[in-house]
Amino acid sequence: MLIALVIGPAVIRWLQGRKVGQIIRAEGPASHQTKRGTPTMGGIIIIVSTVIPTLLWARLDKRYVWVAMLATVWMGAIGFLDDYLKFIQGKPRGLVARYKLVGQVTFGLALAGYLLWNPLIANLPATATTLPFFKYVLLVLWPPLYVVFVTFVVTGTSNAVNLTDGLDGLASGLTVIAAGAFAIFAYLFGRVDSSAYLNVFYLPDAGELSVFCTGLMGATLGFLWFNAYPAQVFMGDTGSLAIGGAFGTVAILLKSEFLLLLVGGVFVAEALSVIMQTSVFRWRRRRYGRDYAEAHRVFRMAPLHHHFEKAGWAETKVVMRFYIIGILCALAALSTLKIR
Numbered sequence: 001m002l003i004a005l006v007i008g009p010a011v012i013r014w015l016q017g018r019k020v021g022q023i024i025r026a027e028g029p030a031s032h033q034t035k036r037g038t039p040t041m042g043g044i045i046i047i048v049s050t051v052i053p054t055l056l057w058a059r060l061d062k063r064y065v066w067v068a069m070l071a072t073v074w075m076g077a078i079g080f081l082d083d084y085l086k087f088i089q090g091k092p093r094g095l096v097a098r099y100k101l102v103g104q105v106t107f108g109l110a111l112a113g114y115l116l117w118n119p120l121i122a123n124l125p126a127t128a129t130t131l132p133f134f135k136y137v138l139l140v141l142w143p144p145l146y147v148v149f150v151t152f153v154v155t156g157t158s159n160a161v162n163l164t165d166g167l168d169g170l171a172s173g174l175t176v177i178a179a180g181a182f183a184i185f186a187y188l189f190g191r192v193d194s195s196a197y198l199n200v201f202y203l204p205d206a207g208e209l210s211v212f213c214t215g216l217m218g219a220t221l222g223f224l225w226f227n228a229y230p231a232q233v234f235m236g237d238t239g240s241l242a243i244g245g246a247f248g249t250v251a252i253l254l255k256s257e258f259l260l261l262l263v264g265g266v267f268v269a270e271a272l273s274v275i276m277q278t279s280v281f282r283w284r285r286r287r288y289g290r291d292y293a294e295a296h297r298v299f300r301m302a303p304l305h306h307h308f309e310k311a312g313w314a315e316t317k318v319v320m321r322f323y324i325i326g327i328l329c330a331l332a333a334l335s336t337l338k339i340r
Contacts, residue, residue, distance in 0.1 A: 001049070001218035001219065001221050001222040002218075002222070003048065003049040003052055003053065003219070003222065004045050004046070004049040004218070004219050004220075004221075004222025004223050004225070005222045005225060007045060007048060007049070008042075008045050008222065008223065008225065008226050008233075009226075011042065011044055011045050011233075012039055012042070012226065012232055012233045015039035015040070015041055015042070015233065016039050018088060020039055020040055020041050020083075020087045020088060021036065021037035021038060021039060021040070021087065034230075035168075035231070038231055038232070038233065038234060039232070039233045039234070040083060040087060040233070040234040040235075040236040041080065041083045041084075041087065041234075041235075041236040041238050042223065042226070042227065042233035042234055042235045042236060042238070042239060043076060043079060043080070043083075043235040043236050043237070043238030043239020043240065043241075043242055043243075044080070044238055044239075045219070045222070045223050045226075045233075045235075045239075046172075046216075046219045046220055046223050046235060046239045046242065046243065047072060047073065047076045047219075047238070047239070047242050048219075049215075049218070049219030049222060049223070050069075050072060050212070050215045050216045050219040050246075051069055051072070051073070051215075053211075053215040053218070053219075054068075054069055054211060054212045054215045055069075057211050057215075058208050058211040058212060058215075059205075059208050062205045062208045063118075063120060063205075064120065064205055064206060064208050064209050064212075064253055065208050065209070065211070065212055067111070067114075067249060067253060068209060068212045068246060068249055068250055068253065069212065071107065071111070071154070071245040071246055071248070071249035072216075072242045072243075072245060072246045072249075073242070074103075074107050074245065075104065075107065075158050075241040075242045075244065075245030075246075076238055076239070076241060076242030076245075078095070078100055078103040078104065078237075078241055079162075079236065079237030079238040079239065079240065079241035079242060080237075080238040081095050082095035082100060082237045082241075083236040083237050083238050087236075101155070104154065104155040104158055104159075104241075104245075105151055105155055107154060107245070108150055108151030108152070108153075108154040108155055109147060109151055111150055111151075111154060111249065111252065112146060112147040112149075112150035112151060113147070115150070115252070116143060116146070116147070120203075120205075120253065121203055121204065121255075122204075123201075123202075124138070124201060124203075124255065125138070125140050126146075127140055127141045127142070127143055127145075127146035128140045128141075128255060129141070129149075129255050129256070129257050129258065130200075130201060130255050130256060130258075130259075131258055132256075132258055132259050132262060132333070132336040133336050133339055133340060134340065135199045135200075135340040136199065136201070149257070150252055153248045153251065153252055153257050153260070154245060154248040154249060154252070155248075156248070156271065157244045157245070157247050157248035157251075157260065157264065157267070158240075158241045158243075158244030158245045158248060159241075159244065159271065160244060160264065160267040160268060160270060160271035161175070161240045161241070161243050161244035161247070161264075161267055162237060162240040162241055162244060163267075163270045163271055163274055163303045164240070164266065164267050164270040164271075164303065164305070165234070165235060165236075165239070165240040166303060166305055166306065167229075167305050167309075167315050167318060167319050168227060168228060168229035168230060168231040168315065168316075168319065169224055169227050169228040169229055169231065169319055170305060170318075170319050170322060171235065171239075171240055171243070172220050172223050172224045172227045172235065172239075173224055173319065173322075173323050173326070174264075174266050174267065174322065174323065174326045175216070175217075175220040175243050176217050176220050176221050176224065177323070177326045177327055177329075177330050178247060178263050178264050178267075178326070178330065179213045179214070179216045179217035179220065179247075180213070180214075180217050180330070181263045181330040181333055181334060182209075182213045182247070182250050182251070182254070182263060183209075183210045183213035183214045183217060184210075184334065185254060185256060185259070185333075185334075186206050186207060186208075186209035186210040186212075186213055186250070186254060187207050187210040188200070188337065189201070189202070189203045189206045189207075189254055190202075190203055190204070190205060190206035190207025190208070190209070190210070191207060198337050198338070198340075199340055200337065201255065203254065203255065206253070206254060209250055209253060209254065212246075212250070213250060216243070216246055220243070223235065223239070229315060229316050229319065244267075247260065247263075247264060247267075248260070251263075259333055259336065262329055262330075262332050262333035262336070263329060263330055263333040264329070265325065265326070265328075265329030265332075266322050266325055266326045266329060269304055270303045270304050270305065271303075273298075273299055273302045273303050273304035273307065274302045274303050276298050276299075276302075277297060277298050277299050277302035278302070280297075280298050281297065281298075284296060305318050305319075305322065
């Protein structure tokens with residue numbers, strides 16, 4: 001957090017000097033037009049402020065730490081390239097969507113392949129995952145299906161966080177909450193005594209991920225100082241893809257992929273709102289025509305946070321209520337430790 005607070009002003013000045021300003025869609029809420037030109041690509045602050053303390057305080061002889069950091073930097077690099085093309089090179093589309101997806105899928109495939117050939121946990125099948133609310137229940141996947149599953153988790157999570165990053169402080173605040181929850185899970189899973197007491201699988205060395213998760217929590221909390229309404233800087237794809245990639249990878253390493261649905265409940269809802277909106281719109285357009293589809297949307301605007309803005313909620317009200325839901329989601333996830 002201190003690193004983010006120290007380097008934040010310098011990064012913001014550098015972005016302002018480069019004229020790396022946010023582009024606001026014309027069809028978005030009218031109140032967002034005042035955000036035009038606000039520096040973006042601030043995810044650099046989050047990545048640096050996560051990696052440095054992890055290198056300082058985590059045990060670097062544990063593969064968990066390196067895999068989590070690689071996911072953060074890899075996805076952050078994809079986002080940085082997209083932001084660079086969009087805001088510095090002046091290409092409105094940035095990195096073409098399919099190329100961005102290729103980068104995400106490539107990492108997912110590489111991660112799945114690595115975990116299959118070099119399992120991190122000797123006492124569990126490499127393709128196993130656990131189910132929330134069930135004690136000592138393993139879901140062992142067919143290896144090819146596991147590869148698809150891991151790729152989907154990493155890609156889906158990174159895009160879900162990216163879709164959520166649409167209001168001042170929204171994605172960063174929710175990240176603080178989710179990272180804190182994952183830090184607790186990593187710490188408990190990595191201890192012999194607590195894992196035995198809670199009847200969860202013991203994951204040797206997983207506790208080192210708690211260092212990474214608290215680093216991410218602190219980095220994003222420091223970034224939130226500048227990102228809170230009215231935002232001085234946005235994280236851009238640089239930050240949102242990095243955070244999503246980190247969450248997806250941590251969930252995979254902890255064998256808790258389904259727990260991600262609870263911890264990141266708001267991120268999931270935001271992604272589902274976009275999927276529902278586009279799917280129903282396309283179906284209605286084919287069946288009834290474009291005019292009907294435009295007039296009968298599922299949401300007033302997607303992602304979900306814009307729906308509430310269009311309904312008349314103030315931006316700060318949407319953010320604070322999503323924070324509350326995010327806290328409840330994290331508590332629901334933590335309850336699975338005892339409700340089994």
